[in-house]
Amino acid sequence: MTTQVRKIAFIGAGNMTQSIVGGMVSSGYPNDKIYVSNPSVGKLEKMANSLHVHTSQDNAEVANAADVIVLAVKPQLMADVCAALTKQVSNLSDKLIVTIAAGIRIEKYRQYLGESIRMIRVMPNTPSLVGKGMSGLVADDRVSDDDKNYITEAFDGVGATLWVANEDELDILGAVAGSGPAYFFEFMASLQKAAVELGFDRDKARKMVQQTALGAAEMAIASELELEELRKQVTSKGGSTAKGIEQYQAHDIDKISDAAVKAAVKRNQEMAKLF
Numbered sequence: 001m002t003t004q005v006r007k008i009a010f011i012g013a014g015n016m017t018q019s020i021v022g023g024m025v026s027s028g029y030p031n032d033k034i035y036v037s038n039p040s041v042g043k044l045e046k047m048a049n050s051l052h053v054h055t056s057q058d059n060a061e062v063a064n065a066a067d068v069i070v071l072a073v074k075p076q077l078m079a080d081v082c083a084a085l086t087k088q089v090s091n092l093s094d095k096l097i098v099t100i101a102a103g104i105r106i107e108k109y110r111q112y113l114g115e116s117i118r119m120i121r122v123m124p125n126t127p128s129l130v131g132k133g134m135s136g137l138v139a140d141d142r143v144s145d146d147d148k149n150y151i152t153e154a155f156d157g158v159g160a161t162l163w164v165a166n167e168d169e170l171d172i173l174g175a176v177a178g179s180g181p182a183y184f185f186e187f188m189a190s191l192q193k194a195a196v197e198l199g200f201d202r203d204k205a206r207k208m209v210q211q212t213a214l215g216a217a218e219m220a221i222a223s224e225l226e227l228e229e230l231r232k233q234v235t236s237k238g239g240s241t242a243k244g245i246e247q248y249q250a251h252d253i254d255k256i257s258d259a260a261v262k263a264a265v266k267r268n269q270e271m272a273k274l275f
């Protein structure tokens with residue numbers, strides 16, 4: 001890292017923490033500077049054994065040890081977790097608070113953790129585990145450039161980062177990129193099922209789907225052409241792809257994606273009110 005390495009504590013060792021911490025360690029973040037807490041011990045043991053990070057069942061212990069606290073519990077638990085930290089961590093306002101929870105607004109964290117906190121909201125996604133994450137970020141106006149550079153570098157280490165203008169935009173980014181891997185996995189699974197339906201065994205079907213998804217994603221990144229143009233390059237006039245694409249269009253794939261993203265944004269907005 002070009003910024004100073006800080007001690008960072010993750011509160012909650014679930015899917016997203018495991019992806020981020022796994023990616024950070026792979027990208028060279030020193031594991032003796034990473035702390036993770038979780039109520040049940042199984043995930044902690046797994047992380048301690050495979051990643052050699054500090055682990056504890058006590059949130060306050062890891063929060064007190066670190067300079068940066070990453071809140072990584074489910075939104076519905078956030079109020080209780082913050083209330084306990086407020087009681088047990090003396091200098092919360094000296095630490096940079098990061099949250100990866102969907103929905104909950106910075107304003108709400110001020111109620112939970114105190115008016116004087118400084119906070120960055122990050123909306124990551126699980127491909128962080130393999131260094132291909134997409135993380136959106138937004139900060140309050142108390143966060144320093146050094147804080148921003150540090151967090152940008154930490155999350156660039158597990159993929160790409162994109163600073164957005166405000167929390168409304170973060171809700172949208174979350175609905176596209178935070179949830180997005182699930183949409184792609186759903187699509188990949190359906191393609192795999194179609195191949196199995198026609199007689200391939202699961203392993204062969206999976207191999208053809210995963211390599212095709214990887215190739216398409218890499219081409220989309222490498223090429224300056226519009227996605228529509230890349231799609232046309234595969235679609236020979238009078239050929240087989242045209243017949244396949246006709247089916248997606250007949251079922252209005254644009255409408256499905258539009259409805260999916262809008263529904264996820266709406267849920268982020270609801271969670272902002274609920275939690």
Ligand SMILES: NC(=O)C1=CN([C@@H]2O[C@H](COP(=O)(O)OP(=O)(O)OC[C@H]3O[C@@H](n4cnc5c(N)ncnc54)[C@H](OP(=O)(O)O)[C@@H]3O)[C@@H](O)[C@H]2O)C=CC1
Nearest residue numbers: 012013014015016038040072073074075100101102124178
């Ligand atoms: N999964 C994803 O793709 C993404 C998730 N997020 C956000 O990340 C956050 C975590 O999600 P995700 O990792 O999927 O959820 P998980 O349910 O996988 O992880 C949550 C973890 O929090 C632990 N936990 C429960 N209670 C406490 C507590 N009191 N103190 C500390 N830890 C506790 C749980 O432990 P146990 O299981 O032992 O009860 C669990 O390991 C959410 O707020 C979500 O919005 C954001 C972007 C993407």
Ligand SMILES: O=C(O)[C@@H]1CCC=N1
Nearest residue numbers: 101102174178179180
């Ligand atoms: O489903 C969720 O609420 C979280 C946020 C984005 C991905 N997972």
